[in-house]
Amino acid sequence: MKLLVLGGSVFLSRAVAEEAVRRGHDVVCACRGSSGSLPDGTRHVVLDRDADDPAAVLDGDFDAVVDVARHPSRVRSAVAALPDAHWIFVSTINVYPDNTTPGGHPGNLALLDPIETDEDPATGPDVYGAMKVACEQIVTDGAATSMVIRPGLIVGPDDRSGRYTYWPARLADKAAGREVLAPGAPEDPVQIIDVRDLATWIVDSAEQRRTGIFDGVGPATTRGALLAETIKGLEADLDLTWVPQEFLVEQKVEPWSGPRSVPLWLPLPEYAGMLAHDADLPIAAGLRNRSLAETARDTLAWLRANPDAEVTGLTRDEEAELLAAWRERT
Ligand SMILES: NC(=O)c1ccc[n+]([C@@H]2O[C@H](COP(=O)([O-])OP(=O)(O)OC[C@H]3O[C@@H](n4cnc5c(N)ncnc54)[C@H](OP(=O)(O)O)[C@@H]3O)[C@@H](O)[C@H]2O)c1
Numbered sequence: 649m650k651l652l653v654l655g656g657s658v659f660l661s662r663a664v665a666e667e668a669v670r671r672g673h674d675v676v677c678a679c680r681g682s683s684g685s686l687p688d689g690t691r692h693v694v695l696d697r698d699a700d701d702p703a704a705v706l707d708g709d710f711d712a713v714v715d716v717a718r719h720p721s722r723v724r725s726a727v728a729a730l731p732d733a734h735w736i737f738v739s740t741i742n743v744y745p746d747n748t749t750p751g752g753h754p755g756n757l758a759l760l761d762p763i764e765t766d767e768d769p770a771t772g773p774d775v776y777g778a779m780k781v782a783c784e785q786i787v788t789d790g791a792a793t794s795m796v797i798r799p800g801l802i803v804g805p806d807d808r809s810g811r812y813t814y815w816p817a818r819l820a821d822k823a824a825g826r827e828v829l830a831p832g833a834p835e836d837p838v839q840i841i842d843v844r845d846l847a848t849w850i851v852d853s854a855e856q857r858r859t860g861i862f863d864g865v866g867p868a869t870t871r872g873a874l875l876a877e878t879i880k881g882l883e884a885d886l887d888l889t890w891v892p893q894e895f896l897v898e899q900k901v902e903p904w905s906g907p908r909s910v911p912l913w914l915p916l917p918e919y920a921g922m923l924a925h926d927a928d929l930p931i932a933a934g935l936r937n938r939s940l941a942e943t944a945r946d947t948l949a950w951l952r953a954n955p956d957a958e959v960t961g962l963t964r965d966e967e968a969e970l971l972a973a974w975r976e977r978t
Pocket residue numbers: 654655656657658659660661662678679680681682683684695696697698715716717718738739740741798799800801802803809
């Protein structure tokens with residue numbers, strides 16, 4: 649197969665290119681090359697999607713294209729240049745305005761209204777999601793055949809977002825002590841997908857020219873199970889202290905990511921559906937997920953090999969202060 653990866657220099661698109669090369673495919677990565685290195689065995693075509701016309705830069709003879717773009721204009725010009733290929737567009741679950749309903753999937757969740765202009769996706773999840781809706785439509789309308797994948801939280805080696813990485817980093821930090829602040833309640837829903845499992849599914853789907861629209865999510869689990877599996881994967885010996893969300897809110901702790909946050913914690917019930925999508929449909933379509941323990945172990949190995957990688961969330965001092973304040977309260 650001759651595969652075009654629009655990207656390839658970081659995280660998911662890089663993992664896709666790497667997996668396709670491993671299987672012996674002819675892989676072209678088209679990007680600027682400024683986000684990182686391209687995998688060995690790929691051919692790099694320099695493309696700045698804001699400045700260059702893909703039709704002039706790419707030869708057009710591809711069996712499949714994988715695109716991770718967020719800006720509609722970038723997708724529009726690429727689809728116009730390569731309408732005959734099988735397209736796999738990587739979207740996001742942020743296309744759904746409903747973050748509350750567990751068990752969501754493409755068949756039962758409405759979409760945001762599309763934003764067809766290029767805005768700054770960092771404006772917020774609604775703008776990002778609405779631009780992705782427009783990108784999806786450009787692909788499904790313009791490509792000969794297509795598959796749309798809407799991932800949830802993607803984690804694993806090479807994740808530079810610093811969200812999930814907080815957990816392997818914290819749980820492996822022996823100097824920080826045995827007691828770990830765990831946010832919310834053990835039964836709270838959590839859902840992640842390992843970047844390598846998503847990449848494998850994307851390459852399988854390119855080979856098989858799979859069509860349709862799917863969420864790209866791992867099995868729905870609980871925060872208690874995720875932390876237990878992470879501890880197991882890291883062979884750590886720790887005590888979790890569950891601190892209810894009301895206390896975290898009161899202490900001005902932020903959810904999800906960033907400074908003074910507890911990553912992967914989302915307020916309930918507002919976000920009861922965001923990390924609880926239906927995982928059976930992607931599994932029925934071939935997605936296979938490795939264990940949470942393996943993801944944790946390999947992510948820690950990547951973090952140790954890349955000590956400058958950003959990890960967001962509470963500092964160890966903030967965590968210790970919060971645990972002390974919670975002890976005083978109880
Ligand atoms: N991370 C998550 O948890 C999560 C969750 C849901 C969905 N998603 C989606 O999953 C995908 C992740 O993709 P990713 O990991 O490969 O990272 P990404 O940051 O989405 O994509 C980066 C790729 O796009 C290329 N690129 C950026 N600007 C470009 C330009 N002007 N011209 C040409 N290429 C350009 C980059 O190459 P150069 O910079 O080298 O040019 C890089 O290879 C995205 O579609 C994202 O929306 C992510």
